[in-house]
Amino acid sequence: MKYHAKVYVSLKKGYSDPEGEATASALQGLGYSVLEVRSSKAYEVSFEAETREEAEAALDEMCRRLLTNPTKDDYSFELSETR
Amino acid sequence: MKYHAKVYVSLKKGYSDPEGEATASALQGLGYSVLEVRSSKAYEVSFEAETREEAEAALDEMCRRLLTNPTKDDYSFELSETR
Numbered sequence: 001m002k003y004h005a006k007v008y009v010s011l012k013k014g015y016s017d018p019e020g021e022a023t024a025s026a027l028q029g030l031g032y033s034v035l036e037v038r039s040s041k042a043y044e045v046s047f048e049a050e051t052r053e054e055a056e057a058a059l060d061e062m063c064r065r066l067l068t069n070p071t072k073d074d075y076s077f078e079l080s081e082t083r
Numbered sequence: 084m085k086y087h088a089k090v091y092v093s094l095k096k097g098y099s100d101p102e103g104e105a106t107a108s109a110l111q112g113l114g115y116s117v118l119e120v121r122s123s124k125a126y127e128v129s130f131e132a133e134t135r136e137e138a139e140a141a142l143d144e145m146c147r148r149l150l151t152n153p154t155k156d157d158y159s160f161e162l163s164e165t166r
Contacts, residue, residue, distance in 0.1 A: 002118070008125055023126065027145055033131040034145075035085070040125045042091055043106065048116040062110055062117075 002048055003055040007077040009068045010040035043067055046082070055079060085131055086138045090160040092151050093123035126150055129165070138162060 011017050017038055024037040045062070049055035059077055068075045094100050100121055107120040128145070132138035142160055151158045 026149055030148060032141060032145055035129040038127040042123045042125045044121040046118040058115060062115055065113060066109055
């Protein structure tokens with residue numbers, strides 16, 4: 001079975017996010033009423049697995065082993081089956 | 084009214100994505116049955132607007148003016164009202 005996942009990786013609360021802060025300032029400078037911007041990273045991963053449980057477990061492992069830094073990042077994902 | 088938006092910025096189809104390709108190779112090297120990885124960028128934006136229509140229009144403008152490069156990027160967003 002083929003699966004498609006969207007993985008979102010963002011900095012944990014408390015970590016400063018200079019890119020987000022600079023983006024917020026730039027948007028405020030353009031006249032928008034922006035309060036805060038947090039920048040993050042996303043991956044779309046297409047992969048194969050036997051069952052949905054196996055797919056979730058594999059994806060979670062991929063996040064912890066390679067896609068994120070568990071010390072400083074939070075992550076979440078949306079998983080869907082494809083043909 | 085306060086609004087919170089998640090904005091996803093990804094490369095248009097046809098643009099090569101070396102980061103995604105390298106990530107896919109690395110995951111395959113770790114033994115996962117990965118077919119493809121596309122890397123993208125996400126922003127969480129908190130801002131103020133009078134109405135939902137105004138919020139959507141402002142956010143779309145922010146995306147086109149600052150958050151994305153319309154020549155090479157596709158974008159989408161999810162908008163929600165907050166207190």
